[in-house]
Amino acid sequence: MRKVEVRELGRLSYADACALQAALSGERKQGLIPDQLLLVEHPHVLTLGRNGHKENVLLSAERLAELGIEFFESNRGGDITYHGPGQIVGYPIIDLREWKRDVVAYVRGIEEVVIGTLHRFGIEGSRDPGATGVWTPQGKICAIGVHISRWVSTHGFALNWTTDLDYFRHIVPCGLARPVTSMEQLGVRVERAAVHQALVEEFARVFNYELAPVCA
């Protein structure tokens, strides 16, 4: 069975998370470590994907600063998104040469992990063929943006657990003028740890892992 190390890192700045991912993906490429799944929560931050459109940010730089929202341009795929407290952000760093060798299948796999997780809490998430991510009838609940270098993934998904959805008003999320939602808004009040547990188990199921001990 393939191995994955899960790291639950709690609150981590976006910059630190990027640096950590860069370091881990380097080690992964050299085969020094097994696949990784980082689970974090970011302070308020807007991040713009490589092909994103800045006009999807609806506030000025000054106004963002006033609201305490950081802004980053990131090398992941996708457009603009928001991360913040109450959101569960997952960064899988996995070598896709050992799993299907297919970048789009990988994204579909991440969607399946989130759909499976939500299902455990009675939320029916689904895919939209034209818009990567996980959707519910009430709106988008999980955003996905991925970067691949030499078949090793970085960046990942952001699942709205108890996210303050008002912050999405400052952007056009992923360039799509469609609503966003959260597990809490859909009436599901569960501990963060329970969602982590479900995500990790679904992740192991979809990507065919035997779970390694949890590190922090």
Next chain:
Amino acid sequence: MSDVVMPQMGESIVEGTLTKWLKKVGDKVERDEPLFEISTDKVDTEIPSPVAGTLTEILVQEGAVVAINTVVARVGDGAAAPAPAPVVEAAPPAAAPAAPPAEPAAVAPPPAPVVEPTPAAAAVVVEEDDASSPVSPLVRRMARENNVDLKLVRGTGAGNRITKQDVESFLAAKQSPAPAAAPAAAAPTTAAPPAAPAAAASGPLPRVEPAKVRVEPMSMMRQKIAEHMVHSKQTSAHVTTVHRVDMTKIAKVRAKVKEEFQQRYGYGLTFLPFIARAVAEALRTYPVFNSSIEGTNILYHSDINIGIAVALENGLIVPVIHQADEKNVVGLQRSIVDLAARARAKQLKPNEVQGGTFSITNFGSFGSLFATPVINQPQVAILGVGAVEKMPVVIDDAIAIRSMAHLALTFDHRLIDGALADQFCQKVKAALENWSDQIL
């Protein structure tokens, strides 16, 4: 020289968008060093160079959608410019459906191992028999059917690619009675056309029908502008109202302080900062012009951030003067000069093109009297400034010579009605016509 191809990134993937070149032509690359990036379905993938050398040719521009196995660049040994010789070390592209190349060492780049041939893959496979540029199956078939040696055909497509038109012109030239048609047509590119008749050297150049269409991919900026303009036209209900403004007082102020201003600040004083100043005042009075629409809500922006359109060589950009209402004419002129200079030098910082709440475009500097500008989304209005010209004007039943300009305000009729737009214009007009020459 080695071809660099768009790799296979999974069975389900037949194409991707080449989003960024990480190297320029002439740059050295190491083997495995990231060379370009591909975007597919929210995944950005870095593609490393298959070999070490010098990037000699980029065949696919940023933003283009590329089918897998298409040759996107060439990496040479760095010795010389791209030679037209046929590819010697034919790399993966040639390895059509049947034969996946032996996979390089463990840390190798995505080596385009064709797992299952997909239609697109098959469609662009480059055979390694002739011409150095990739050629479409259609062109290849035309060449075969007409017995044309593609090495003799000059490619006019992107990256000197041979297009259907090139083959047609080649055939037309060949059929024309002029002597030495083929060799002459071939002369520009081929080093050694196989059968050059002796007459070629002295014979007159044959008339070769020029291709009727030249294909050139749009730059990223062009594509963005195109997208932005159409998006704006589809979003807002554009209406333009034009007011004629007497700029004589401003012209006099300018004439008076021009030299002193130039000496003291090092740049000239134009009409534009006066207009920006008047607009900032009008935006304070009519805040709806400083708003944007979100769904069924109106977002009123407390900051007045005025974008100034700057024409670039192949496009335009709208840098923003933040909190423009807090600046006087001198400060506005300084910002305009600074932003325009840095826009042309591509030195603007991201926040200097973001957050605009209203825009001004100064087409008058190119002689236009008035035009109907397109709103810069998500804003709701834009003011176009026409040329300031001396003309006869009737004042109190007498004819006077005044410096006149037309101000054209395009507004979003979803939010703003004509009467309000005209009040806004009158406010700007009044501020400009009654300028107190004491204040800069």
